[in-house]
Amino acid sequence: MRLRPTTLILVLFCSQAYAQQTGPQVSYKPIYNPSTVQLKIFYALALLESPEASRILTNDPALRSLYKKKNDHLNRAVKECGGDAGCYTGPMKFTQDEIKLVSGRLSALYKKDNGLGKLVSEDLIPSGTYILYDSLSPEELLVKAWELEAQGLNHTIEVYAEGKKPNYPAIDSIAFDVKSRSFGTLAYDVTETLRQEQTRNSFFGPSMQYALLWLEVNGRSEAADYEPLRYTENKAAFLHAKSIDSLASWGKFKYSVILVPGSGPSDPAVALSPVGMLRCRLGALRYFEGLAPFIVVSGGRVHPFKTQYSEAYEMKKYLMDELHVPEKAIILEPHARHTTTNLRNTVRLLFRYGMPVEKPGLITTTRSQSLSIGSAAFAERCRRELGYLPYRLGERLSDTDLEFLPSLNSLQIDHDEPLDP
Known part of the structure; x- marks a missing residue:
């Protein structure tokens, strides 16, 4: 079998990196x-x-x-x-x-x-x-x-x-x-x-x-919430990702994942905020359009102070119970406490699960957050808080949809954030 030049370069790079x-x-x-x-x-x-x-x-x-x-x-x-x-x-x-x-x-x-x-x-x-x-x-x-x-x-x-x-x-x-x-x-x-x-x-x-x-x-x-994720809440998605085992299979999709950031409620008795529900609905629409094989729901136990509800976990339940997205298509990212780490932690999971990090992902969220993520101010915030950009922005498709390309700098541990390092 003759490898395409880009494939050959990738194979050589990966084998050399592993050896050295x-x-x-x-x-x-x-x-x-x-x-x-x-x-x-x-x-x-x-x-x-x-x-x-x-x-x-x-x-x-x-x-x-x-x-x-x-x-x-x-x-x-x-x-x-x-x-x-x-x-x-x-x-x-x-x-x-x-x-x-x-x-x-x-x-x-x-x-x-x-x-x-x-x-x-x-x-x-x-x-x-x-x-x-x-x-x-x-x-x-x-x-x-x-x-x-x-x-x-x-x-x-x-x-x-x-x-x-x-x-x-x-x-x-x-x-x-x-x-x-x-x-x-x-x-x-x-x-x-x-x-x-x-x-x-x-x-x-x-x-x-x-x-x-x-x-x-x-x-x-x-x-440590839900860890180790690949054996708990993400087991079905992790196995599904392993079944998409070739670049050709991934080529059927425009994006690797649809990232849906969470939104915490203000009432400690409320499990999932109205904004969180709306973001889930937007993400489900893109999933059923066939844009990506996975939805990543991202958000930890954040708002209000010391809440027991995990944004990502509640969003996963909502996607499955109300919007009929299959569990194997949902990747739980339950640790992010800020929009900056919604992206960073998603990149980490993409890499750890063997998904193509050279392929763009799609951020789907409500208008105000989407416009914020696309701004220069947000990029500066990432540099200030993380020390790097965990992404590179691609094309804006709409007020609610924005492409991103992962950066492996996201693997770096953040030593002054013990709740989400």
Whole structure:
């Protein structure tokens, strides 16, 4: 069989990328143990807990000393801090000197063929989770991933244990009054609980568990909702995507997906907003016109504050029950908290599910949001909040329909958004 030039180039590129591990791999399967919340927020740290990497790190005297310092604080704080919440939380964060120390030790310990080297080549690079830094050497990439996740760990403690304002205070803030007397008691209880159950001996283990425990007591598990998606809510769609196994089959459709962003209600008792329903109807129209084999419904548990309703989940139910869209045609994206991440997270799913990222998708939504997404102001917002554009815009078909082309920069973890990293 004779390959077309474009197909041959694609085959050669993919095979070379796989052999050299120079970028994200569709075949890469993210790990899902021991904690999905941890893996979504602190993926590099989770990889550092692998047996081979962990042996290297726990045998290093400087890193053992840092672990002891954090663990000793847990034991000391419950005896000395009383009702001073900041006394408990502050030392659990990493100082700039501590971050720099770890960076130096990772650099010194890294070898291409040891556990740290294999971690980078077999997981960190093919996962694409730090794709914005793929021009760095493997050693530098490992250090950069550590530094960003340390900052993210500090940020999580600052927001959910100390009450610092997050990027979006109206929907993502701490659940407690940090100035109340009872909050000092809570800080003691969280610290004492971790002191008793802390079993990880990695240098970052106590601090990471502390950040995760504060997320838990705040009721903030959104990052893990419905995960692992390909085996839960997206199982039918994932298998259907695998059945469309050739470029020729995908060629029957103008677009890879129809992205329908969510819209949260203002009433906590309402599961799906009127605007959300209308957006679903628009998306279903495009689906039944045969423009794409899938509808992506995107939106997490966002509005109002601490709602229990997932925009995407409720939209999926509405599409199936009211509009008779088959489940295999609906991809759930239940984590996005903003329009910027509606697009970013959709690109992630396209790539992870082996769908053609070189093929355009269609954003179908109500007029005001569609015009906003097509604006220069929205592009600037993406650059400001994400550090890149997760898309490239194509043709505008109508007031409600706009083409987009995915950017694989979307695979990058956002270290200061623990509810949707």
